[in-house]
Amino acid sequence: MKKILTGAVAAIALVGVASPAAAQTNQLHYASPGPIPYTITNPGFFGTLAGELGVALQVGTRYTATADAPSDSETATPTVNVAFNLSGTVNKDCSFYAGNTASATNINFGVIGVRTGNNENVNDAFEMVGPAVANVETLTAGCNFNNEVKIAKNDPNGLVNQTASGYDTLQFQNNIPYAVTAAWTGVAVGAVTTGTGQSLTVASNDSDGLGSLQQGAWRSAMTIDFTAPAVTSKGLVAGNYTGTTTLTLQAL
Structure with a gap:
């Protein structure tokens, strides 16, 4: 069975964002050159069954990419204002x-x-x-x-x-x-x-x-x-x- 990416180069880019929350990677792809060609990108329940069936019959392939990292410990604050209250006492004299x-x-x-x-x-x-x-x-x-x-x-x-x-x-x-x-x-x-x-x-x-x-x-x-x-x-x-x-x- 030929590889789908024959003659191609796959470059993986890693990205992290320390700012407002961005969607985390969760990719699922299926493809087959034949005998019935298909490509399925991020399928639902039935698409996943069809894609997995192609993989089981060795007529299709699968690509997954997932990424996860813990979120901020609390809501991020791009601007912080801190008010310092200064005080002292002068006695009447x-x-x-x-x-x-x-x-x-x-x-x-x-x-x-x-x-x-x-x-x-x-x-x-x-x-x-x-x-x-x-x-x-x-x-x-x-x-x-x-x-x-x-x-x-x-x-x-x-x-x-x-x-x-x-x-x-x-x-x-x-x-x-x-x-x-x-x-x-x-x-x-x-x-x-x-x-x-x-x-x-x-x-x-x-x-x-x-x-x-x-x-x-x-x-x-x-x-x-x-x-x-x-x-x-x-x-x-x-x-x-x-x-x-x-x-x-x-x-x-």
Whole structure:
């Protein structure tokens, strides 16, 4: 029996595809030159019976080619997006440089001058000669979050002579009212904008000696001015006049 591929050359090409699934090879072919010539390609059930009968009777031939390989372990993804979520925490903080020692915040006016001349008119005697002023400046102040700036006097009456006793209340007083003004560069609470000049004042006649202003995050120099207007309506009782003003920067 002659071979069907007499005088021909068969070249086998092996192909693999690492991409979307391709059909795997499964070929079945029958052929016979006679006595009844036929070719059958990928037959069904009855075609296979006919082809196998030709092979059994040695009047036909058969060609098969099968190939198989396991598929991807899971669905292939030509594009992969990986989102990295970065996170960290910045603690809320407020800062105010107030010198290197506790004594740096002790503000002493020294002698608060009163009219002591024996030639003063009685209506002027023992009244303040002029206003008492003090100024504090720090180059480092601020908060890194929405915050509140507060000013609180320990006594709304201002500087008070705690030891004064025995005086005519129509002619003398034992307190010196004073105003406090803090100034810095900042923004309104919740605002995202360029900083501008901000200030908070507690007046000398403020009834409770308290004041506050909410701000967004800010950092700048800060000045604090203390001004005690001259008391000219009454004389001052001699003694030590003291008062405390507390500045608070508090993150909200």
